[in-house]
Every structure is written in structure tokens, then in C-alpha cells.
Amino acid sequence: MKRNMKLDSYDFDFFVIGAGSGGVRASRIAANLGARVAVAEERYYGGTCVNVGCVPKKLYSYAAHYKDDFEDSRGFGWESSDARFDWGVLKKNKDIEINRLRSAYHSLLEKSGVSIFESRARLVGPNEIQVGDKIFSARHILLAVGGWPYVPDFGGSEHAITSNEVFAMQSAPKSIAIWGGGYIAVEFASFFARLGVDTTLIYRGSKLLRGFDEDIRDIITEELAQGINLILENSIYEIINKNNRLELLLESGYRIEVEQIVAATGRRPLTQDLGLETTAVELDDKGAIKVDASFCTAEPSIYAVGDAINRVALTPVALMEGQWVAKCLFGKTADVVSYENIPTAVFCHPNVATCGYSEEQARSLGLAFDVYESRFRQLKHTLSGRQELSYIKLLVNLTDDRVIGAHFVAPDAGELMQGVAVAMNAGATKRIFDATLGIHPTLAEEFVTLREKRTS
Numbered sequence: 001m002k003r004n005m006k007l008d009s010y011d012f013d014f015f016v017i018g019a020g021s022g023g024v025r026a027s028r029i030a031a032n033l034g035a036r037v038a039v040a041e042e043r044y045y046g047g048t049c050v051n052v053g054c055v056p057k058k059l060y061s062y063a064a065h066y067k068d069d070f071e072d073s074r075g076f077g078w079e080s081s082d083a084r085f086d087w088g089v090l091k092k093n094k095d096i097e098i099n100r101l102r103s104a105y106h107s108l109l110e111k112s113g114v115s116i117f118e119s120r121a122r123l124v125g126p127n128e129i130q131v132g133d134k135i136f137s138a139r140h141i142l143l144a145v146g147g148w149p150y151v152p153d154f155g156g157s158e159h160a161i162t163s164n165e166v167f168a169m170q171s172a173p174k175s176i177a178i179w180g181g182g183y184i185a186v187e188f189a190s191f192f193a194r195l196g197v198d199t200t201l202i203y204r205g206s207k208l209l210r211g212f213d214e215d216i217r218d219i220i221t222e223e224l225a226q227g228i229n230l231i232l233e234n235s236i237y238e239i240i241n242k243n244n245r246l247e248l249l250l251e252s253g254y255r256i257e258v259e260q261i262v263a264a265t266g267r268r269p270l271t272q273d274l275g276l277e278t279t280a281v282e283l284d285d286k287g288a289i290k291v292d293a294s295f296c297t298a299e300p301s302i303y304a305v306g307d308a309i310n311r312v313a314l315t316p317v318a319l320m321e322g323q324w325v326a327k328c329l330f331g332k333t334a335d336v337v338s339y340e341n342i343p344t345a346v347f348c349h350p351n352v353a354t355c356g357y358s359e360e361q362a363r364s365l366g367l368a369f370d371v372y373e374s375r376f377r378q379l380k381h382t383l384s385g386r387q388e389l390s391y392i393k394l395l396v397n398l399t400d401d402r403v404i405g406a407h408f409v410a411p412d413a414g415e416l417m418q419g420v421a422v423a424m425n426a427g428a429t430k431r432i433f434d435a436t437l438g439i440h441p442t443l444a445e446e447f448v449t450l451r452e453k454r455t456s
């Protein structure tokens, strides 16, 4: 990778298109390393994560948890008969917080000395970017343009909204269908159901969260069926608008009527109309920008990171990639980019959190491993009366005793998995897990008290 710190005939050393997670991180690091940096953003600072993704979703998920908490509190002696939920209050307070975060991102860029263009930018050559009626030159360009919800095209598909629009809803619908079985579908179905909306989840597969460990998929499909109307192995054939109610005609011939439908059918890189044809940058068949191990595109002056390259569409991954590019271009050293042991959580109810290999991945790699697992009811629910079960599973490599997979279904599993990911990154063995004292009584102590190997 080329490094160039001297001022030269370019307007900027580094021009970043997109001020989402990856773009902001790369811009700030490059500017702090002395580069002359510009960033162009046409929509909102902070990108999907801050505006219509991780942050508002987590706030809605917190809101949803209160329903369980009110119910659970009764077994502990509390009475909360008049608790009522007001969607408008949640929406208003969420907007205030998102606006605050957006401004914070903007001012972080300003304070780092980054030139900010609140406008769409297009490439007009390997080193040129058009912003409005101006053309700027840059030695290096970073495409951090993110992704956008994808809705399959079929009769009436224009009536489906996406996760983006959910966060603009002024009031809650009485009934909603969520279409899909991935991260967004299960998270959104979980919070809608607890916020008092009659929720149906329609998924073409037989169990939710494809790509996750099969045991996790079994359990979460079972758990979500408590309170959500799950329609599996089915898909939507047509949506018919009937006086503001939507009739969904399913492939099985079954019909349901709802007030709103959310398509959570995946996301695609937002790479259209970027002027890529004026450069050698190439896209794959999903529209993702093709990059090499250094995040460099087929055009040597242009790099790309985050959802736009569609490797692992997670905020912390985009941050890691953006930081790596900036450090490589303008710093002396760069941290290692590793896609191993990426911890991730799905904020459905209960949470799913995972790090490392699923059992199926480990098997397909030909690894020899032991499985330790436990299905249990957490202490709190002995008094709350809630039937919810938790599940934990560790995969342990037979050759070196390292923990190569950790999977957890439990309240706050996302919080609990972070520390386990640190241990796994440090190469912790099962012996080290076993030698670590538990914190009693907690859910997390299950990680260090698993003794029985699965025998079949």
C-alpha cells in the first residue's frame, strides 16, 4: 500500500464518501495522522447504525424489555397494574438522542479538521470527486457508502416498508407482519410484539437465523413462537392494499390481513450512481465493491470498507476496516485486520450472542472438537414464573483445548459475550475457562462451570 504524507498538487490527501461508521472512523484517524481529509455525506452523519440501525433498534428493544420486567416483577411482590406504553414518547425521545449523536459525529469530524460536504459525491475519475458543481482531486479515495434495505420485487411490494421507515412511525400499528428470518426480522418482531403490536413473522425457512449454530436456531425459533405468530416455510406472493389494511397472499395460498408490513429481506451495498464507470472499480453480482486484502479496489487510488464491500455487515467490522485503511495510508503501522472470532449479538428476546465457529462450521472445516452445553432456567424466573429458557454451548478444539465457538441464548447475552470474545481472542483454553472462578449467582458463570461433554 502506498504511503504519502507530503503536500502535493491534490486538493486532499484523502476523500471519504460516506460518513457512517467506517467513513467517520477512517476520516478522523487520517486527519489525526496529519492528512488533509474531506468527507461527503448526503444523508445523515453516523450512517445506518446511528440513524436507522443499531442505536434506535437497541432503544426500542430496551422499551420492549420493560413489558417483561413489569410482568416479572409481580412474582417479587410488585404491583404495576397501570403501566401503559406510549409509542409517541419513545419516538420523540429516540429522535432527540439520535439528533444528539448525529451532531456529535459532525463535531468530531470538525474538531479533527476534516472538510465536510453535506452533499452527494460522485467519482469522475480515479482521483476526482464531484460535489455539487465543484470537482476536487484527492490522492486517495475511500468509498464507505454503506448499504440499503432490499425488498424483492413482486405484486404490491411497494406497500412494504423497511427497517428505515419503522423508526419514523408516529404511532404503533395494531398489527404488523415482518417478512424475513435474519437479524432485523427477529429483532423487530421481538420489540413490536412486546410493545403491544399483534406481530406475525413470515419466513421462508423452517428455522430462524440462518448461518447461526443449529441449536441456537432451534431454541430461538421456539422462544420467538411465544408471543409472535410464526409462519414458517412460507413467503409472500402478493400484497393487496384494501383501504389501508394490507392483505398478504402467501405462497401456500394462506391469506392474512395486517395494518403494516416490514420487509426485512436483507440489505444491499449502496453502490449505484457513484460514477464507478469513470474508474476501474469493479462490483460483484450483489453490487458490492470488490477489494483486495488491503481494501484496495481494482483502481489503485480507491479503497472501500464496510457494508459497501459486503464482507461482514457489522458496525465494529466497518470501524476496524476504516481504521486499518487510514493507518496504512497515513500512519507508520496498522493493527492486524482479523475476521476471526467476531462476536455478534441478535437483540431479540432473549438475546442471542455468538463468537467463533458454529458446530456446523467447525465440522465442515474438519475440526475435531468436544461440545459442552447446558439448557437452564435462570434464577430470576424461579420467582417471576416466566417459562423462558437459556442455553449455552462451547466448542472445544481437541488438539489444543482452545475454545473455538461460544453460543449463548439469554437475557443480555450480548453484554456477556464481549468478555468471552476477549478470552477467545487471547486463545483461552477450556482449562482456563474451568480454572476461572464464577461470579455467583449470575448467568455469566455458566461459561466457567460447564463440565459435562455432550456424548452423542
Ligand code: NDP
Residues within 6 Å of the ligand: 152, 179, 180, 181, 182, 183, 184, 185, 187, 203, 204, 205, 209, 210, 235, 264, 265, 266, 267, 312, 313, 314, 344, 345, 346, 347
Ligand atoms: P439478513 O441477511 O440477516 O436476513 C435476510 C432475511 O431475508 C433472511 O432470513 C433471508 O432468508 C430472507 N430473504 C432474503 N431474500 C428473500 C426473498 N426473496 N424472499 C423471502 N425471504 C428472503 O438481513 P437483515 O436485513 O436482517 O440484516 C442485514 C444485515 O445487517 C445483517 O446480516 C447483519 O449483518 C446486519 N445487522 C446486524 C445487527 C446486529 O448486529 N444486531 C442487527 C441488524 C442487522 P434466508 O435465510 O432463507 O436467506
